[in-house]
Each structure stands twice: as C-alpha cells, then as structure tokens.
Amino acid sequence: MLVTTVSALVAVGAVGDPSAAAAGQRPAARTAGSDSCGPGWVTAWETSPQAAAGVPIASALAGRTLRMIVRPQVTGSEIRVRLSNRYGRVPLLVGAVTAGRAGVGPAVLGGTARPVFFGGLPVVAVAPGAEILSDPVPFVAEAGQPIAVSMFLPAEPDHVAAHPVALQTSYVSGGGDFADTTDGAAFATPISSWLVLTGVDVLAPHHENAVVLVGDSITDGVGSDPGRDDRWSDALSARLAGVGGRAVMSVLNAGISRNQLLADRPEIEGDSPGRRFAHDVAAASGVTDVVLHIGTNDIAAGRTAGQIISGLIGFADQARAAGLRVFLTTITPSVAGAHGTPRAIAVRDAVNAWVRSQGEMHADGVFDFAAAVADPAHPSRLLPVFDSGDGLHLTAAGYRALAGAVQLDRLTGSPCLAGDDPARVAVAGGR
Incomplete structure (x- = not known):
C-alpha cells in the first residue's frame, strides 16, 4: 500500500523544484508599517x-x-x-x-x-x-x-x-x-x-528577511568545535540579535567544505555557487541579501586572479538579476600547502586588491575579511589566535572576527521589526 501511494505522488515532488523560484520571482522586501508586515x-x-x-x-x-x-x-x-x-x-x-x-x-x-x-x-x-x-x-x-x-x-x-x-x-x-x-x-x-x-521555514509573527552566506569550508565553520555553533554565520546572527529591531535577519549558511567558485563536482566539493544559486539562495523564503566568501580553493587549484574575478562578477550579476543585494569579501590568508605558495599568495593579493578597489562597482558592498583576520606582521598568514592549527581554517575567535567585519547597516535588515518585538527571542546560535 505504501509503495502504491508513494508512486502516485511522483508528480507532487516536482512541485517542490526550486527552479520555479527563478530570478526576480521573490517578493519585494517589506517596509515597516506596511500591510505586508x-x-x-x-x-x-x-x-x-x-x-x-x-x-x-x-x-x-x-x-x-x-x-x-x-x-x-x-x-x-x-x-x-x-x-x-x-x-x-x-x-x-x-x-x-x-x-x-x-x-x-x-x-x-x-x-x-x-x-x-x-x-x-x-x-x-x-x-x-x-x-x-x-x-x-x-x-x-x-x-x-x-x-x-x-x-x-x-x-x-x-x-x-x-x-x-x-x-x-x-x-x-x-x-x-x-x-x-x-x-x-x-x-x-x-x-x-x-x-x-x-x-x-518558520511562520514569523512579523515578516523577517534572510541573508544567505555562500562559501566554502570557511563558511561551513571548519575549525570550530562541533555542537558549539561557532561558525561565522552564528556570530553574525548573534551580532544582529544584539542590535535587535530592524537589524535582525535570519542568517542562513550555504557553505560547503572544499567548494570552488569555478568548479562543479557535486560528490567531491559540491556544485559551484552559481550552479546551486536557485536551490541554495533563490529558494530561501524571505531572502533579500547574499554574501559570497570564496576563492581560496580555486587558488589552490591553480586558477588565475582574472578567472576568479570573472567568477565573482558573474555571481554578483546573477544575484542582482534575482533582485537581491549582494556583497563580496576578500579571501582570507593562508600558508597551508597549495593555498600558501608564492604563486597562491600573489593571486590572492591580486583578487583582494580588485575586491577592495572595484568590488563595489559590481556589488552592493564589500567586506574585508582578509584584513580582519590577517597577522599584521605577516599579512599572508592568519593571526595566530585566529588560526585553528592548519594555517587555513579559523578558530571561533576568528569566525567572530569575520562577522565583525560585516557592516550591518549595509544589509537590508527586517524593516517590519523596527520596534521592539517581544515575540522574537534572541538567537542562541543556530545555522
């Protein structure tokens, strides 16, 4: 009986295909005091x-x-x-x-x-x-x-x-x-x-917007302690909750360890951000903003600064075409293996220089993650207190530093939460 019933529902599964949530089909952000609040x-x-x-x-x-x-x-x-x-x-x-x-x-x-x-x-x-x-x-x-x-x-x-x-x-x-x-x-x-x-998804008493963080193992939280909710997404969520009111957003983690901006190998490091955009970003209910932090694995794979910059522009264009605010970040430093060769450092420096000088021509803002966690005496490596021990991934303190580099007033926030909202409790971690 179960198999017969389930077989009849194959078409139902197709209804949930988020490709239907194509660019531009999400609702506009709410404004405080509007009927949609x-x-x-x-x-x-x-x-x-x-x-x-x-x-x-x-x-x-x-x-x-x-x-x-x-x-x-x-x-x-x-x-x-x-x-x-x-x-x-x-x-x-x-x-x-x-x-x-x-x-x-x-x-x-x-x-x-x-x-x-x-x-x-x-x-x-x-x-x-x-x-x-x-x-x-x-x-x-x-x-x-x-x-x-x-x-x-x-x-x-x-x-x-x-x-x-x-x-x-x-x-x-x-x-x-x-x-x-x-x-x-x-x-x-x-x-x-x-x-x-x-x-x-949750039906909130007042409409709340969401920001999706797209990236690799740095966004995934590798280096932080399991069960402690110490990813940079968690730290950003805590910052927003601390400010409260219209600053609050649901912070969604779309990081995949080993992910690359320019490669699609779903069984190894996942689909590229552009390929998974419809599922991981556009399909999220209430999404208004997206932050992209990626590139270190592309550098280790031998890609050039020009290729990575082109990929960043392509993703930003895709997000904007979907009606989202998009933010780019600099690539965090590393001296680990292929991430830290002289060539890798030169490519990372070139990409980061472009993000700092020209990123806002293609995005709604840039956040300087590299500067937030680099050792000032040796900018090509992480500050020791932020290094989880492998020269690439961050400690909980390092992930808090990334979250601290986000300019909260650049995010859309949730205008419907402009006043005190006793129905919404403070976030106690969470992905």
Whole structure:
C-alpha cells in the first residue's frame, strides 16, 4: 500500500523544484508599517547538500529512519520542512515525516512531535532533481531551540543529498519506521552529517528577511568545535540579535567544505555557487541579501586572479538579476600547502586588491575579511589566535572576527521589526 501511494505522488515532488523560484520571482522586501508586515514565512535554517552515492551511505539508509537535529533562528507558530532529492535519478520515497522539539541526544520532548504532510498526504515521492516543501505544520518554534525532524526511508535512495560537515550530531535508527517515537532508543547511530533535510521555514509573527552566506569550508565553520555553533554565520546572527529591531535577519549558511567558485563536482566539493544559486539562495523564503566568501580553493587549484574575478562578477550579476543585494569579501590568508605558495599568495593579493578597489562597482558592498583576520606582521598568514592549527581554517575567535567585519547597516535588515518585538527571542546560535 505504501509503495502504491508513494508512486502516485511522483508528480507532487516536482512541485517542490526550486527552479520555479527563478530570478526576480521573490517578493519585494517589506517596509515597516506596511500591510505586508503581518505574519510571513522565512527560512529559519538551511544547509547546502552534496551528492552522496551508493555504498555505504545509501544502502545503509534503506528501511531506516533519519532524525536530523537543527536549530532554527526564528520564532513562530508554524513550520515547513524542505526535503531534497537534488542529485537523485529516481524518486526519493519518504514514508513518514515528523517534527518535534529535540531533547537530549536523539530523544524528542514528549507531546511536541507533529506529523508532517505533503499535499495533505503523510508520504511523498520527491522527484529526481527536485526539492519539496511540506504543508504548514502547527508548531511553536523558538529561535535557538533545536528541532528534530524524523524521516522514514522505506527504500534505498540512489543518491542522497548530504551535508557532510554539519558540526552537529544527528541520528540514524535501526531497521524500521521510528518517526513517531520520542525516547530515542531506536536511534543508536550518531552521524555528523545532515541528510535529505535541507531547510526549515518558520511562520514569523512579523515578516523577517534572510541573508544567505555562500562559501566554502570557511563558511561551513571548519575549525570550530562541533555542537558549539561557532561558525561565522552564528556570530553574525548573534551580532544582529544584539542590535535587535530592524537589524535582525535570519542568517542562513550555504557553505560547503572544499567548494570552488569555478568548479562543479557535486560528490567531491559540491556544485559551484552559481550552479546551486536557485536551490541554495533563490529558494530561501524571505531572502533579500547574499554574501559570497570564496576563492581560496580555486587558488589552490591553480586558477588565475582574472578567472576568479570573472567568477565573482558573474555571481554578483546573477544575484542582482534575482533582485537581491549582494556583497563580496576578500579571501582570507593562508600558508597551508597549495593555498600558501608564492604563486597562491600573489593571486590572492591580486583578487583582494580588485575586491577592495572595484568590488563595489559590481556589488552592493564589500567586506574585508582578509584584513580582519590577517597577522599584521605577516599579512599572508592568519593571526595566530585566529588560526585553528592548519594555517587555513579559523578558530571561533576568528569566525567572530569575520562577522565583525560585516557592516550591518549595509544589509537590508527586517524593516517590519523596527520596534521592539517581544515575540522574537534572541538567537542562541543556530545555522
């Protein structure tokens, strides 16, 4: 019965393909006091997947339940979850989905689990290459309070949309459908990846805008401690919450470790920012701004300053064509391997000089990340207190320095939150 019902839903999965959210089709930013300042959907958490194919991950998931732990950044009364089959060549069958308040480990707080439906049905087949957004679910979400999204996969996926560097522990059950269970005993396998789930939207009491941070392992947060929410996206979110009012935005992390501006290898370092723009940026509810911090892996791969600059311009043009404000950053210094050769340093210096002198001709602003974390005595390397130990990735203090380099008044903010908003609690971390 399950397979028959799910097979009939293949077309439903296609509805969730964010290619429909093409450039220019997102709503305009709200202004304080306008009629549109009432409740509004905003993406409160998201991640950018890569393609995980075949053994061991796909075969290990057949007939098991995933329990993904995520931290929303927005408080509201309803949620929607986004499931991805972005890299699949056959429909992804999902037999049951629930959402509840995460407890200790894989446990869900009693009385908080809610069923999640798609087109009014409890099962769904996500079409190949698509992502799908669920029906609204009555659910009291609180900024910073983790949500457990559980998904039963009755059949082996051919490719799994996976984010390998979650820096957050999630769980996989033994065989069986445990989406409705709350005690967590069935979820004996902890994992450090997010699988299938790529977004959670929240219906906020007043419309809130979102900024998407696109990048590589620096944006992904490599070097920070797992479970501590010490990425630069978290630090930026905390800064915005500290200012409060109209400065607040949902800060979404679209970083992928090893990502390159100019390469598309989804099973190794993910699709390039331009290729994944429709899914990772344009499809986010409430998005108004995007910050691009990338290039160090392109330098290590041997690309020239001219090629990287051309790629930055291309991404900025793509974002502006979609009606978004776009910000470029300088590339952070490194002396690690191919990132720190004399040639690499020269290319990075040339790109950074262009960003500083000409970046604003193509973007709405530039943020000097390199200057924020470089050792003043040796600008080609990180200041020791910001170096996680590998000469490339940052410590939590380094990620706070990146967030500190963002000029908050250049971001769109959320004009509907111009006054004090007691319905929105301060962000306590979250991706």
